[in-house]
Amino acid sequence: MKKDNSTKLIRSGLKRTEFMETSEPLFLTSGFVYNSAEEAEDAFKEQKKRFMYSRFGNPTVQMLQDKLADIEGAEVCWCTSTGMAAVFTIFMSFLKKGDRVVAGRALFGSCHHIITKILPRFGIEVELIDGKDLNAWEKALKKRTSLIFFETPSNPCLEIIDIEEVSKLAKKKGVLVVVDNVFATPLLQKPIKHGADIVMYSATKHIDGQGRVLGGAILGKRSHCDEFIKPFIRNTGPSMSPFNAWVLIKGLETLELRIKQQMKNTNLVIEYLQKSKYINKIYYPFLNDSPQIKLAMKQMKGGGNVVSFEINAKTSEKKQKSFSFLNKLSLIDISNNLGDTKSLITHPETTTHHRLNEKEKRELGITKNLIRLSVGLEDPEDIIEDIDNSLENLK
Numbered sequence: 481m482k483k484d485n486s487t488k489l490i491r492s493g494l495k496r497t498e499f500m501e502t503s504e505p506l507f508l509t510s511g512f513v514y515n516s517a518e519e520a521e522d523a524f525k526e527q528k529k530r531f532m533y534s535r536f537g538n539p540t541v542q543m544l545q546d547k548l549a550d551i552e553g554a555e556v557c558w559c560t561s562t563g564m565a566a567v568f569t570i571f572m573s574f575l576k577k578g579d580r581v582v583a584g585r586a587l588f589g590s591c592h593h594i595i596t597k598i599l600p601r602f603g604i605e606v607e608l609i610d611g612k613d614l615n616a617w618e619k620a621l622k623k624r625t626s627l628i629f630f631e632t633p634s635n636p637c638l639e640i641i642d643i644e645e646v647s648k649l650a651k652k653k654g655v656l657v658v659v660d661n662v663f664a665t666p667l668l669q670k671p672i673k674h675g676a677d678i679v680m681y682s683a684t685k686h687i688d689g690q691g692r693v694l695g696g697a698i699l700g701k702r703s704h705c706d707e708f709i710k711p712f713i714r715n716t717g718p719s720m721s722p723f724n725a726w727v728l729i730k731g732l733e734t735l736e737l738r739i740k741q742q743m744k745n746t747n748l749v750i751e752y753l754q755k756s757k758y759i760n761k762i763y764y765p766f767l768n769d770s771p772q773i774k775l776a777m778k779q780m781k782g783g784g785n786v787v788s789f790e791i792n793a794k795t796s797e798k799k800q801k802s803f804s805f806l807n808k809l810s811l812i813d814i815s816n817n818l819g820d821t822k823s824l825i826t827h828p829e830t831t832t833h834h835r836l837n838e839k840e841k842r843e844l845g846i847t848k849n850l851i852r853l854s855v856g857l858e859d860p861e862d863i864i865e866d867i868d869n870s871l872e873n874l875k
């Protein structure tokens with residue numbers, strides 16, 4: 481098997497049936513039958529390896545898991561029904577009462593909710609820090625810690641955290657390193673290569689990339705995943721539907737093509753935004769004047785397809801101008817999803833991050849005039865024209 485991503489995206493994981501179908505078969509079945517009671521007993525005792533029930537495992541889901549593991553360079557992958565199910569499964573599998581979690585503060589809204597609202601209810605101590613600051617990690621890890629969690633690039637301001645250096649600090653203390661790699665995709669960043677133990681995805685985003693299904697993935701070492709993740713998924717049921725797995729397998733086949741073109745489009749949109757008198761700040765990891773460009777280049781192959789920016793406005797008009805900009809767009813859709821072939825735009829302060837308090841929003845740069853754009857596959861001239869028309873008509 482060739483080792484490059486292009487081949488793995490198309491070929492890895494495929495297991496043909498006796499019918500020798502070209503495309504991966506969809507096993508849309510909840511259960512599997514046994515030839516005898518003895519066979520069922522052996523299967524439940526794990527003396528015979530076979531599919532038993534789709535909450536435990538399914539051949540189509542397994543094909544997706546094998547493909548994702550091969551692309552990521554991980555020993556195993558466990559898929560879940562959504563990205564948030566993957567995040568919650570990781571926490572609930574590895575943590576217990578009395579444990580402590582340290583997380584980078586720049587988190588997707590629902591990850592922030594789990595960490596700050598749900599985990600403490602189970603007697604788990606949590607600390608949020610500025611993930612860009614290595615001294616803050618060092619200081620936080622002086623207290624006995626079980627797991628660290630961070631998103632890089634982060635949602636929505638695309639902050640970059642140094643995976644290698646943070647992992648080194650964590651390894652010295654025997655702390656499990658979990659990275660949310662949603663924005664980068666497995667093609668632009670491989671956290672395990674930089675020292676992370678566990679990587680998670682919302683497959684809903686670029687892996688599907690066509691706005692059809694929800695999904696999540698957890699990747700890591702066989703020892704970690706089989707001991708902790710496998711029994712949690714099997715017994716509590718955040719399992720992925722075989723239908724969704726099949727759609728995601730098809731999505732992966734075009735991931736590289738989509739990402740390459742979406743990044744080209746994103747760079748053209750950024751060039752336009754940089755020249756616009758209506759824009760005052762742009763967040764993107766690979767901007768020449770970004771303070772984080774060196775770090776981004778160390779661990780990422782490209783900046784991805786999400787760019788955030790602030791619209792120029794007086795303090796009292798920030799929200800109204802941002803809403804007016806969104807409402808005047810005619811091609812780009814207002815939607816909180818991202819990674820889609822369609823360009824999607826959102827106002828994080830009132831949507832994905834609306835539950836954060838004012839202090840948290842300030843710390844993360846989530847202002848009332850911040851806009852997050854996920855650049856799609858439309859003709860870049862059309863995307864830019866839409867943004868331009870809307871900005872020119874701002875009142």
Ligand SMILES: Cc1ncc(COP(=O)(O)O)c(C=O)c1O
Pocket residue numbers: 562563564565588590591631635660662663681682683684685694695696
């Ligand atoms: C960075 C990040 N992590 C996790 C998730 C959760 O994924 P899902 O919506 O598939 O549950 C999202 C979704 O928006 C996200 O942007």
